[in-house]
Amino acid sequence: MRVFEKTKALTDMPLTYCPGCTHGIIHRLVAEAIDELGVREKTIGIAPVGCAVFAYDFFNMDMMQAAHGRAPAVATGAKRVHPDSVVFTYQGDGDLASIGAAEIMHAAARGERITTIFVNNAIYGMTGGQMAPTTLVGQVTTTSPYGRDEELCGKPIRMSEMLAQLPGAAYIARVSVHDVRHVLEAKKAIRKAFETQIAGEGFAMVEVLSTCPTNWGMTPIESLKWVESDMIPYYPLGVKKGA
Amino acid sequence: MAKMLMKGNEAIAEAAVRAGCRYFFGYPITPQNQIPEYMSKRMPQVGGTFLQAESEVSAINMVYGAAGSGARVMTSSSGPGISLKQEGISYIVGAELPCVIVNIMRGGPGLGSIQPAQSDYYQATRGGGHGDYRIPVLAPSSVPEAVELTIKAFDIADEYRTPVIVLGDGMIGQMMEPVDLPDELTRQLPAKPWAAGGRGAKPDADGADEGRRAIINSLYIDPQVLENHNIKLQGKYSRIAAEQLLFGSEMVEDADIVIVAYGTVARIVRSAIRLARAEGIKAGMIRPITLWPFPEAPIADAAKTARVFLTVEMSAGQMVDDVRLALNGARPSHFYGRTGGMVPAVRDVLDQIRRLAGAGQSPAIKEVLV
Numbered sequence: 001m002r003v004f005e006k007t008k009a010l011t012d013m014p015l016t017y018c019p020g021c022t023h024g025i026i027h028r029l030v031a032e033a034i035d036e037l038g039v040r041e042k043t044i045g046i047a048p049v050g051c052a053v054f055a056y057d058f059f060n061m062d063m064m065q066a067a068h069g070r071a072p073a074v075a076t077g078a079k080r081v082h083p084d085s086v087v088f089t090y091q092g093d094g095d096l097a098s099i100g101a102a103e104i105m106h107a108a109a110r111g112e113r114i115t116t117i118f119v120n121n122a123i124y125g126m127t128g129g130q131m132a133p134t135t136l137v138g139q140v141t142t143t144s145p146y147g148r149d150e151e152l153c154g155k156p157i158r159m160s161e162m163l164a165q166l167p168g169a170a171y172i173a174r175v176s177v178h179d180v181r182h183v184l185e186a187k188k189a190i191r192k193a194f195e196t197q198i199a200g201e202g203f204a205m206v207e208v209l210s211t212c213p214t215n216w217g218m219t220p221i222e223s224l225k226w227v228e229s230d231m232i233p234y235y236p237l238g239v240k241k242g243a
Numbered sequence: 244m245a246k247m248l249m250k251g252n253e254a255i256a257e258a259a260v261r262a263g264c265r266y267f268f269g270y271p272i273t274p275q276n277q278i279p280e281y282m283s284k285r286m287p288q289v290g291g292t293f294l295q296a297e298s299e300v301s302a303i304n305m306v307y308g309a310a311g312s313g314a315r316v317m318t319s320s321s322g323p324g325i326s327l328k329q330e331g332i333s334y335i336v337g338a339e340l341p342c343v344i345v346n347i348m349r350g351g352p353g354l355g356s357i358q359p360a361q362s363d364y365y366q367a368t369r370g371g372g373h374g375d376y377r378i379p380v381l382a383p384s385s386v387p388e389a390v391e392l393t394i395k396a397f398d399i400a401d402e403y404r405t406p407v408i409v410l411g412d413g414m415i416g417q418m419m420e421p422v423d424l425p426d427e428l429t430r431q432l433p434a435k436p437w438a439a440g441g442r443g444a445k446p447d448a449d450g451a452d453e454g455r456r457a458i459i460n461s462l463y464i465d466p467q468v469l470e471n472h473n474i475k476l477q478g479k480y481s482r483i484a485a486e487q488l489l490f491g492s493e494m495v496e497d498a499d500i501v502i503v504a505y506g507t508v509a510r511i512v513r514s515a516i517r518l519a520r521a522e523g524i525k526a527g528m529i530r531p532i533t534l535w536p537f538p539e540a541p542i543a544d545a546a547k548t549a550r551v552f553l554t555v556e557m558s559a560g561q562m563v564d565d566v567r568l569a570l571n572g573a574r575p576s577h578f579y580g581r582t583g584g585m586v587p588a589v590r591d592v593l594d595q596i597r598r599l600a601g602a603g604q605s606p607a608i609k610e611v612l613v
Contacts, residue, residue: 041443044312056458062439064311064459067334070304073296077308077316078439080266080292085441103304106297 007031009040011060020213020220022177023051023119027058029183030090030117033191034061037198043086044078046071048100050092051125059090069100072107075114086197088115093134094124097159101133104163104205111168111202115193118159121210122231129215133157136234141215156234160207164240170202171242174235176209178227182237189239196242204242209235246421251386251411252277252319254422255345256285258393259317263428264343265291266316268305270298270324273357274413275347278319299324303331303344310340311459313438315397319345321413322363323354325371332406333372336476337461341400343393344378345409347416350584358584359413359507364561367410368535375473377480379487380408380534384509386420392532394425399487401433403479410534412557414507414586489532490541494520498527500599501549503542503566505531508555508587515592524600534562542569551599553577555592557585 009031017023034040040061047055049068056063066074071089079087096104096118107114123141124130131144134156138147148156164172171193175186189206196204209231211223218226249257256278259267267286269279279295286293296302302318309316320328325346335342348363350356370376379399383389389411396407439457463469491509494516495501504512509530516526529545531538546552552574554563563578570576579595581587 042441044439044441046308053462056460060456062441062457064308064439065338065462066307067304067330070300070307070331073301073304074308074311076294076301077266077268077305077310078312079308080294080305081309081312081314082440102297103301106301 007035009034009060011058013057015058016054017051018214020211020223021051022210025177025183026117026119026186026208026210027055029187029190030088031059032187033194034086036191037194039086039194039198042084043088044082046075046078046087046089048089048091048095050095052090052092052119053126055090069095069098070103071095071100072103072112072114072116076107076110076112079112079114083113086115086194088117088194090117091119092125093118093120093122093132097133097157104159105166108163108166108169108203108205111170113197113200114203115197116203116205117190118205118207119210120159120207120235121212122156123212123215125212125215129212136230158235160205160240163205168203169205169241171196171204172240174207174209174237174240176227176232176237178209178211178224207235246423248419249386249422250277250417250419251389252347252416253281254386254390254424255319255393255409255411256281257424258390259343259397260285260289261425261427262315262394262397263432264315264317264397265289266309266314267291267293268296268302268309268316268318270296270302270320272321272324274349274416275319275321275345277416278345278347299327300331303328303335306342307331307335307338307340310335310342311338311439313435313440315401315432317343317345319347321347321349322351325363325366329372332378333374333376334461335406336372336376336378337374338459339404340406340459341404342406343396343400343409344406345393345411348410348412350582356584357413359557359586360582360584361412361506361508361557362559362561362582363410364534364556364558367408368537368565376476377535378406378408379483379536380410381489382410382505382532382534383415384506384530386415386418387422389415390422390424399483403483405479405483410506412507413584484536487533488536488538490538491528491530491532492541493528493530495527495529495545495549497525498545498548499525499550500527500553500596501545502526502528502553502555502592502596503531503562504528504555505534505562508557511587511589512555512592514589515596518589518593519596519600524596526596531562537565537569539565539569542566543571543573546570546573549574551575551577553579553595553599555587555595556580557587558582
């Protein structure tokens with residue numbers, strides 16, 4: 001009889017994420033997908049700058065830590081040297097949608113055979129809760145203390161929809177992990193994003209709506225509800241490109 | 244093999260290929276464009292990859308990824324593009340990754356000009372990006388020497404796990420000279436067991452969960468651990484300084500006036516000191532080939548016999564600081580420089596030499612070019 005066991009693609013290092021943050025769930029889903037596909041021994045993960053900067057301590061595989069926003073460029077270098085490997089980036093919304101906008105856009109445009117896990121929690125977490133390009137209009141952060149002002153800084157960027165426009169993008173999906181049903185759907189999408197790479201079809205990205213109770217100033221449960229009530233209406237879930 | 248007439252930029256690119264470079268990531272900028280252009284043609288012929296990145300920032304981070312994956316990899320640019328690469332270079336240093344970065348210098352600051360200059364000396368020899376570090380800097384003064392130093396750059400990079408800069412100027416990049424290219428490297432490139440490639444690729448991987456894994460990283464959040472890392476890096480720089488110094492010495496033994504110059508300027512100075520000798524002025528030249536490590540000891544040695552030193556650069560005076568440090572007040576240090584893409588003329592350098600020799604200006608100078 002098979003009983004539950006921890007996925008081997010995660011180390012035993014205790015996660016450094018805040019209580020109630022959903023990064024832990026997302027790490028687990030990525031690790032499970034890699035193990036289920038049996039590719040851990042040939043996977044290279046690229047950690048970002050942000051809350052997941054220590055991802056190299058948590059994913060039990062070859063890892064590189066990239067400069068802020070540059071993970072897709074680093075992944076490109078790794079994938080071109082080891083075309084048979086499985087390369088993924090794990091990036092937050094400040095990293096991917098702001099400082100790394102050019103890198104992700106061109107990696108997708110080239111149809112780079114990599115998988116990107118884009119964790120969107122609408123805020124800069126690691127640096128203490130500043131406004132991100134994904135911060136919702138009206139959302140209070142440490143650099144939008146009166147709420148994000150659309151006149152001053154525009155509306156948040158929907159990266160998945162934007163990247164789905166590029167011919168090189170083979171699979172783009174937005175998922176959420178705010179309840180069990182959505183966690184299971186997220187798992188399927190993440191697995192699909194790795195399968196897309198392994199099949200050599202092109203660039204694949206899963207945007208995962210995630211919580212930041214610490215910097216949102218909410219309890220973990222309030223945060224999960226806020227994802228559903230406020231984030232999903234602006235960031236609609238679903239497959240944006242590919243099957 | 245017969246000599247070939249090659250442009251400096253193309254010779255550097257071909258030398259890299261023969262050194263085993265199979266990955267090139269770059270971005271267009273004058274006056275180095277022939278390097279990426281040549282690589283775009285050559286890399287597919289040798290089973291390598293050329294990729295034109297979306298920016299200099301991306302190009303250097305692709306280098307980080309490829310170097311971290313164990314490849315011999317190169318990028319090239321010129322001043323403004325090298326400035327953009329500094330973030331990535333600092334990370335490459337921190338993660339101890341070997342790679343070669345070519346800077347074919349143009350006039351600055353800002354967009355500056357596209358003519359030859361040596362105004363990126365500080366940037367190259369002081370690290371350039373954030374953090375405490377040095378990068379070996381190789382400065383060719385001819386196209387054949389550019390070939391030799393490009394190949395050497397890859398070996399130094401691998402030996403010490405460091406980026407290495409080949410610092411040319413627009414003249415070296417654009418001029419054509421006969422070169423004797425070595426055959427394609429046949430020796431085994433050094434093993435890189437630290438590189439990423441999947442755990443399964445590790446020599447001792449046995450599929451066990453405890454199997455080693457590569458972590459390419461420059462983050463050391465614990466201050467003591469980071470200081471230890473910095474001490475390790477500094478130890479590496481001490482070894483490089485002791486083992487990799489290169490310089491040329493021409494007519495220094497009996498020289499009254501020693502001129503310090505590198506790259507294109509060294510060729511101009513060579514002509515000037517020959518003319519000075521013909522006039523009875525005992526002039527000689529020390530030519531740094533590695534700008535870091537800098538030939539401090541040879542300059543200090545020359546100061547035991549020479550009376551006065553003159554540094555000539557295509558800059559407002561950058562390397563002259565290192566000459567002054569090497570002299571440490573032992574002898575007077577003078578400077579002559581042109582900037583903005585202006586190349587010093589032989590007669591201008593000769594006038595400087597005459598001035599230091601106490602001679603007046605000569606009415607007629609017969610220019611002799613090398």
